[in-house]
Amino acid sequence: MLQPEQDTPTWRIYETLLQATPDLSYVFDLQHRFIYANKALLTMWGMSWDEAIGKTCLEIGYEPWHAAMHDREIEQVIATRQPIRGDVPFPHATLGVRIYDYIFTPVIGPDGQVEAIAGSTRDVTERKRHEQHQQLLINELNHRVKNTLATVQSIARQTLRSAAGLEDANAKIEERLVALASAHDILTRENWHSADIRDLAQSTMDAYGTPGQFQLAGDSCRLDPRRALALAMALHELGTNAAKYGALSSREGRVCLQWSSTDLDGDPRIEVVWQEYGGPAVHEPAQRGFGSRLLERGLKHDLGGGVELAFAPDGVRCHLWMPQPNLEEGQLT
Missing domain, CATH: 3.30.450.20 (PAS domain)
Incomplete structure (x- = not known):
């Protein structure tokens, strides 16, 4: 020295x-x-x-x-x-x-x-790592906020376009934003890594019916945030339609919501089926509203899979499928 x-x-x-x-x-x-x-x-x-x-x-x-x-x-x-x-x-x-x-x-x-x-x-290694992690979180938050605002904007625009009047538009926008907020709550509990389909289904059941009217069937099956939000909004539209016109509009009506992981020719995917029965007779709508367009067009895009929506006389059936998400890579909404 x-x-x-x-x-x-x-x-x-x-x-x-x-x-x-x-x-x-x-x-x-x-x-x-x-x-x-x-x-x-x-x-x-x-x-x-x-x-x-x-x-x-x-x-x-x-x-x-x-x-x-x-x-x-x-x-x-x-x-x-x-x-x-x-x-x-x-x-x-x-x-x-x-x-x-x-x-x-x-x-x-x-x-x-x-x-x-x-x-x-x-x-200062740990401090630098903390700063980098903090910047990553800020970037992720900015990305998420922009996507959420885009979703809200789309909800407002599409709802106003098809609403019967201002009061009807206000009610529908509020309902859809509540559904979006509920999905955000589920993802927040999971640190925005993923959400279990059962939690999304349970949220829909709590909002639109009683346990006796719903049958939920499926093992734990997790979705990345983007697909979780898309499915949550789809279930909201299905639940709203069922409560107003379908199975959930009568005490005898029932909804079976089931999901599973499958493998189609070596291509792992998730399938979800919403099936109504026991309610009023179903008629094919004369024109597609926001809910139907969301299910048939927007949902297909957001899920990266496919959607089949059928207005069968004995009850609405919605079958959707998507690729099994790679949650190890992490995906932003």
């Missing part, structure tokens, strides 16, 4: 502090050689002081680009007498590559000239 001319109490205090800190502390002479390095820095190098004393960064084992960068910075500190700061990746002897924030500061002698360059370096 660098030793003062006299072993004073002040020096022992400074030395104790420098050796105790987890930060890397060191001093270069004007020839860019290390004349002091604390324990944390020697540990990072995997060297003893006897092996490191008097060596330059390049001689210590720094990559040539790294050593050259510090050589330029040392000369800049000497020339400007001003500190310089930066951050750089460096391979730790036991922890792997870490990110270090450092500052070089001129040591001014009695004659007013720079006589050495003191340095302090801090491991």
Whole structure:
């Protein structure tokens, strides 16, 4: 270690502090050689002081680009007498590559000239990772908000186009936004990774009927956020239609909602079937409303699969299918 001319109490205090800190502390002479390095820095190098004393960064084992960068910075500190700061990746002897924030500061002698360059370096790897993760979350949130606003805009536009009047439009928009919010609640509980079809089905059952009117059948089957939202809105439209005109408009009516994972010629997919029975006789609608268009067109696009909607006399049947999502890759809505 660098030793003062006299072993004073002040020096022992400074030395104790420098050796105790987890930060890397060191001093270069004007020839860019290390004349002091604390324990944390020697540990990072995997060297003893006897092996490191008097060596330059390049001689210590720094990559040539790294050593050259510090050589330029040392000369800049000497020339400007001003500190310089930066951050750089460096391979730790036991922890792997870490990110270090450092500052070089001129040591001014009695004659007013720079006589050495003191340095302090801090491991900021975790902070950098946190910042990157935070930025990723912000980007994901922005993406999700934009998609949600686009969905709300589409709901409002399509509902207003087909509504009987302002009061009817207000009621339908509110119902659809409540359904969208419910799906968001389910995804939020799962940190927006995925949602189980059973949870989506249960939400629909709670909104439109009693347990006695619904039969839910299917094992745990998870969807990525985009498909989960699409299915939630589809179930809302089916439930609304069933409550107004179909099986759920009478006490005797029933809905069977079942789902399963299947394999079609080596292509894994998820199938969902909504089947109504026991309600009033069903008639083919004269024209397709927003709900039907959402099911037959928009849903097919959002699911990346197919939809078959049939207005059979004994009850509406909706059969939809989609590729088995790869939840390991993670997908934004």
